Amino acid sequence: MKFEDTSQNLRARLRFVQVLVVMMLGALSIRLYVLQVVRGERYAEIAVNQRRRRLPIPAPRGRILDREQRLIVDSRPIYNVLMSREDAKQKNLFSLVEPLSEGLGLDPELLRDYFKFVDTMPAFESVVVKQDATKGDIAWVEAHNYEYPELRVEQQPQRTYPADGSLAHVVGYVGEISPEQLKQQVYKDKGLKPGDIIGLSGLEQIYDDYLRGKDGYREVVVDSKGRIQDEIEIVQPTPGRDLITTIDLDIQHAAEDQLKNSVTKRGVLIAMDPNNGEILALASYPTFDPNLFSQRITTKEGRAEYAALLNDPETPLLNRAIQSRYPPGSTWKVPMAIAGLKQGAITLEHSQLLCGGGIQVGNKFTRCMKQHGMPDIKTAITQSCDGYFYRLGLKMGIDGIVQMVDEFDLNKRTGIDLPNEVVSWTPSREFKRRMQPRDPEWRDIDTVYASFGQVYDIITPISLLRTVAGVSMDGRLYIPHLLKEVKPSGNPGTADYLAPVSFQPLDPSRPNPKVVPIPEDIDQTVVQGMWQVVNKGGTAARIQMAGFDIAGKTGTAQVVGLGKDVGKNKDHSWFVSYAPAFKPEIAMVALIEISGFGGQHAAPAVRGVYDAYYRKTRHEEPPGAMIAKK
Amino acid sequence: MVAIIHKRSWRDFDWILTLLAIGIVLFGTVQIRNAQPTEPFWVKQLIGLAIGLVAMLAIAFTDYRKLLNLAPAFYVFGLILLIVVLIPGVGLRINGQQAWIRVPGIGQFQPSEFVKVTTAMMLARYFGKNRVQPLAVREMIVGGLILALPIALILLEPDVGSVLTYMPILAVVLFLSAIRLRLVVAAVIIGIIMIPFAYWMGVKTNAIKGYQQERIKVILDPENADKKRIGYHTWQSILTVGEGGLFGSRSSVEHSQSGLKFLPEPHTDFIYAVTAENSGFAGCLLVLLAYVILLSRLITGARRSADRSGMLFIMAVVGGLTFQIFINMGMALGISPVIGVPLPLMSAGLASLIATFIAIGFAISVQLRRFVN
Numbered sequence A: 001m002k003f004e005d006t007s008q009n010l011r012a013r014l015r016f017v018q019v020l021v022v023m024m025l026g027a028l029s030i031r032l033y034v035l036q037v038v039r040g041e042r043y044a045e046i047a048v049n050q051r052r053r054r055l056p057i058p059a060p061r062g063r064i065l066d067r068e069q070r071l072i073v074d075s076r077p078i079y080n081v082l083m084s085r086e087d088a089k090q091k092n093l094f095s096l097v098e099p100l101s102e103g104l105g106l107d108p109e110l111l112r113d114y115f116k117f118v119d120t121m122p123a124f125e126s127v128v129v130k131q132d133a134t135k136g137d138i139a140w141v142e143a144h145n146y147e148y149p150e151l152r153v154e155q156q157p158q159r160t161y162p163a164d165g166s167l168a169h170v171v172g173y174v175g176e177i178s179p180e181q182l183k184q185q186v187y188k189d190k191g192l193k194p195g196d197i198i199g200l201s202g203l204e205q206i207y208d209d210y211l212r213g214k215d216g217y218r219e220v221v222v223d224s225k226g227r228i229q230d231e232i233e234i235v236q237p238t239p240g241r242d243l244i245t246t247i248d249l250d251i252q253h254a255a256e257d258q259l260k261n262s263v264t265k266r267g268v269l270i271a272m273d274p275n276n277g278e279i280l281a282l283a284s285y286p287t288f289d290p291n292l293f294s295q296r297i298t299t300k301e302g303r304a305e306y307a308a309l310l311n312d313p314e315t316p317l318l319n320r321a322i323q324s325r326y327p328p329g330s331t332w333k334v335p336m337a338i339a340g341l342k343q344g345a346i347t348l349e350h351s352q353l354l355c356g357g358g359i360q361v362g363n364k365f366t367r368c369m370k371q372h373g374m375p376d377i378k379t380a381i382t383q384s385c386d387g388y389f390y391r392l393g394l395k396m397g398i399d400g401i402v403q404m405v406d407e408f409d410l411n412k413r414t415g416i417d418l419p420n421e422v423v424s425w426t427p428s429r430e431f432k433r434r435m436q437p438r439d440p441e442w443r444d445i446d447t448v449y450a451s452f453g454q455v456y457d458i459i460t461p462i463s464l465l466r467t468v469a470g471v472s473m474d475g476r477l478y479i480p481h482l483l484k485e486v487k488p489s490g491n492p493g494t495a496d497y498l499a500p501v502s503f504q505p506l507d508p509s510r511p512n513p514k515v516v517p518i519p520e521d522i523d524q525t526v527v528q529g530m531w532q533v534v535n536k537g538g539t540a541a542r543i544q545m546a547g548f549d550i551a552g553k554t555g556t557a558q559v560v561g562l563g564k565d566v567g568k569n570k571d572h573s574w575f576v577s578y579a580p581a582f583k584p585e586i587a588m589v590a591l592i593e594i595s596g597f598g599g600q601h602a603a604p605a606v607r608g609v610y611d612a613y614y615r616k617t618r619h620e621e622p623p624g625a626m627i628a629k630k
Numbered sequence B: 001m002v003a004i005i006h007k008r009s010w011r012d013f014d015w016i017l018t019l020l021a022i023g024i025v026l027f028g029t030v031q032i033r034n035a036q037p038t039e040p041f042w043v044k045q046l047i048g049l050a051i052g053l054v055a056m057l058a059i060a061f062t063d064y065r066k067l068l069n070l071a072p073a074f075y076v077f078g079l080i081l082l083i084v085v086l087i088p089g090v091g092l093r094i095n096g097q098q099a100w101i102r103v104p105g106i107g108q109f110q111p112s113e114f115v116k117v118t119t120a121m122m123l124a125r126y127f128g129k130n131r132v133q134p135l136a137v138r139e140m141i142v143g144g145l146i147l148a149l150p151i152a153l154i155l156l157e158p159d160v161g162s163v164l165t166y167m168p169i170l171a172v173v174l175f176l177s178a179i180r181l182r183l184v185v186a187a188v189i190i191g192i193i194m195i196p197f198a199y200w201m202g203v204k205t206n207a208i209k210g211y212q213q214e215r216i217k218v219i220l221d222p223e224n225a226d227k228k229r230i231g232y233h234t235w236q237s238i239l240t241v242g243e244g245g246l247f248g249s250r251s252s253v254e255h256s257q258s259g260l261k262f263l264p265e266p267h268t269d270f271i272y273a274v275t276a277e278n279s280g281f282a283g284c285l286l287v288l289l290a291y292v293i294l295l296s297r298l299i300t301g302a303r304r305s306a307d308r309s310g311m312l313f314i315m316a317v318v319g320g321l322t323f324q325i326f327i328n329m330g331m332a333l334g335i336s337p338v339i340g341v342p343l344p345l346m347s348a349g350l351a352s353l354i355a356t357f358i359a360i361g362f363a364i365s366v367q368l369r370r371f372v373n
Helices: A010-038 A040-051 A093-104 A108-119 A135-143 A179-183 A185-189 A202-206 A208-212 A249-260 A291-296 A300-311 A329-342 A377-383 A386-407 A429-435 A444-450 A461-472 A520-535 A602-618 B007-012 B015-035 B041-060 B064-069 B071-084 B111-127 B137-155 B160-176 B181-204 B210-220 B232-244 B271-303 B308-332 B350-368
Strands: A052-057 A071-084 A126-130 A151-160 A174-176 A197-199 A216-222 A228-235 A243-245 A267-272 A279-285 A358-361 A364-367 A483-486 A551-557 A572-579 A586-592 B091-094 B097-103 B107-109
Touching: A010 A040, A010 B160, A010 B232, A010 B271, A010 B308, A040 A052, A040 B232, A052 A228, A071 A135, A093 A108, A093 A126, A093 A135, A108 A126, A135 A151, A151 A291, A174 A291, A179 A185, A197 A202, A197 A208, A202 A208, A249 A267, A249 A279, A249 A602, A267 A461, A267 A602, A291 A300, A329 A377, A329 A386, A329 A461, A329 A520, A329 A551, A329 A572, A358 A386, A358 A444, A364 A386, A364 A444, A377 A386, A377 A520, A386 A444, A461 A520, A461 A572, A461 A586, A520 A551, A551 A602, A572 A602, A586 A602, B015 B041, B015 B271, B015 B350, B041 B350, B064 B071, B064 B111, B064 B308, B064 B350, B071 B111, B071 B137, B097 B111, B107 B111, B107 B350, B111 B137, B111 B160, B111 B308, B111 B350, B137 B160, B160 B308, B210 B232, B232 B271, B232 B308, B271 B308, B271 B350, B308 B350
Parallel strands: none
Antiparallel strands: A052 A216, A071 A126, A071 A151, A174 A197, A216 A228, A243 A483, A267 A279, A267 A586, A358 A364, A551 A572, A572 A586, B091 B097, B097 B107
16 A cells, blocks of 8 residues: 555554454344344244234034924024224224224214224224125225225124014023133133124023034235235134924914913913923013124114113013022912822821811911812812811921922922023021021911912922923923934034934933832822813813813912902912823923913913914814914 | 456456445345335346446446546536435425436436445545645544535435435545544544433433334334334334244245235335345345455455545445445344435345445446556
8 A cells, every 4th residue: 555654554444444344244143143043933923923814704503493493593694894903903993983984884973982892802803893784885895995904894694583582582692702701711611712602591502512613714814904815724614503402383382372462471381291301382471582682782772672671670581481480379289289198198098188268377367269178189189279288288397398399309490401590499497597587487387388389489480390290290300401402413424423412411410300209199199180170170170171181280379468369469370281181291381470360361371382282283173272362 | 448448457357346246236136026026126126237337347447536536526416416306396205205316217216325426536535635644623624514515415305314324434534534543432432421321311301202212112122112103114124034034934925024015115125134034044144244245355455545545435435335234234133223224236226226336336446556556
């Protein structure tokens, strides 16, 4: 270097610059090593995840059919407009309210509220912006794919239930899994995620695992705006399995007609095959439209509708068959008669007890409806003599009554395959202590009350039916149930074949049937007493049917004071029955709320269903068919 | 022109430097194509390479001293270009910056890239006389002014990234013009102390706004910074680089970070991230090595220069290139803030490419005349 001047250290300075250059680029190589080699795999995973989306393909839910495989519940395909949260993240959710509500015809207020709710739920990947989108909505979404790439249209099966509320309490309904449920281990174990549709009530809930199927998915590649660029994998959903129920739609509709046309339009009617516990009909009125939950619950109208149902004093959401307790009234006399004879309080030879028009215990006179003289057990059943059963109860004592309750499982759930069955309240010393802490001692007057189906006897219709059906079957008490068969799926012999599933008690330790040992002559005596109720001038003589032996027992459960049948404060009217009396095929219980005497309201309702059953099984017009009272 | 080049010129011609530069451009063109397979950027880049090579040869075989004598004219011409670009209607406004001039046929070019060369020439000429004294204050002021004029015009565009790349040009020239070492040491120490202090003061007095703080955080801790907005570019680039792994990502071009547009500006600012994704750690190291050799060749040329002005010009180019490479790659690797600085020879962009080749041609010219005096 000719210009070099040693005083300037130029050579050293050039060297310094060169070293600096190499060091700067060397530092970059270290950073490269960290990013690509040390953390490479992790970054690669994040990078791959941000361009992958797993779009679920909902599995079609299994259908619910009646015992003849007639359709009760089905799904229809609808289109939903969904919004991907991931892709909308760069946008302010609320800035979308106006264009979306305008484009899709939504209520902006409601959408804003919904977004507020969604904002608190970070777990929801995709949220439904509009359910059941019209063709116009779909076209709008497609036309605005560039502005709103976070929107997409997805086909989804939507549950459709009978719109008139038929079988609403039996089939239940589906809905989106709730945040509370998502926290529970049971649901986590099933791999459920936000937005999944599950059974929330009824058979939909109990047999959800069979009905739900398994969602499939599309694994797609999206660009940075969330627009789908490619499809990597598609896994088809496994459809849910069809459920064949024990319900017979002909009987069911007949039962519903009876309730619909009853005086108060409130009550319950259950028909069951006493030979195996299969429920042929289960109607509870008033009812509701389950489509509310599967279709309308996210709309403003739907919410209002739901609130109205919750506040309705007639409690339409309640399944009266398994969730309401009523005093059984005189229907209680059926197990009382069996137990009285079995326990030896009376014998077949000497079963006469005094009616006395009632009974005086201490300073209290509890009266009978009539003067029955000194009836035997059959007559006491036929005429529904309270005085007789007061005395029988006193002979059995509270311990005898408790033993009866225990034997007939009246203090347990029946085990029906529906959720939220309640336990009946049955007489016992503890029960009185709890009910009347100021007078906890069990007295004779309490035994009198407990023996004619009032005060301490408050039971569910289903448990009464099971007991009486058991009596008709010589003491074999089957678990009432609604599942006949879960249909097989796939082809036999193949790996994915699933065999049909029949009803199994939800509690496997319970015997089915439970056998109450009843000597045949005792059982037949009570059965004859019940036959006479209908066929020999008893309290339900009006429903007698020539050639079809109906046995039954009326009951009138007090709502207000005994015998004060005045104004609108009438009593609950009961009728529990089976037929043919000596070879039963069908057992039934009916309760009409606040209507009056059992023989007057509940028994004709049951007769109306017998007519339908007769028509169906005997293929002829039932003799003296009762036209349902309009 | 070839006729006047005698044999010795061909023998002394820096083939390694030239081939290395061509190699980097070609490799970069492949990456541009990877980044934007459906756009014609890579074709333009090849056209740019051809133009650049012609310009490089033309300058290499011209006596650089004649060019340096004309440096004031070039410098003024450069300033005029920077003024022209500001005229509404002539200059193109892209992303809020009025930094491009439309040229029919080629497209658009960025004058600030060329002005770097003319500014370096002006500095080399001013500081190029033989020196016996340490750098005087007056000289520093004049040097500063030479830089300040183009910088002020570029700030009007405004293009802060470009301005930053001008700084090291002056710094290197001053450093090699016998600036007193204690001044250098003092500047470094004050810088080390003052920058954190100034930042702290800025945060305290609210002179540095929240989003600006966030930008700093993006660099210091990209994983916990705002990855969706302010830190988006940096985070996506880190992911892209990381996905490359040792030997390149297994994703197809269509499913790559750039193909799906997760990585913004993949063919220009983030071309190195694309390179990292496609060729992995191995490919990135090779690119780094190529740059180190290229810069070393330039420094060697500077060392052999026949006069001070030739040495200063080459070293000014080295300073500018090194800084640009460091900032651009640092951007891709998430250690420097995202400012629009192209990677020399690799980023798509005609102006940067041609200007770099002009600078290399100049360096070759200096080398070729090392024995001529």
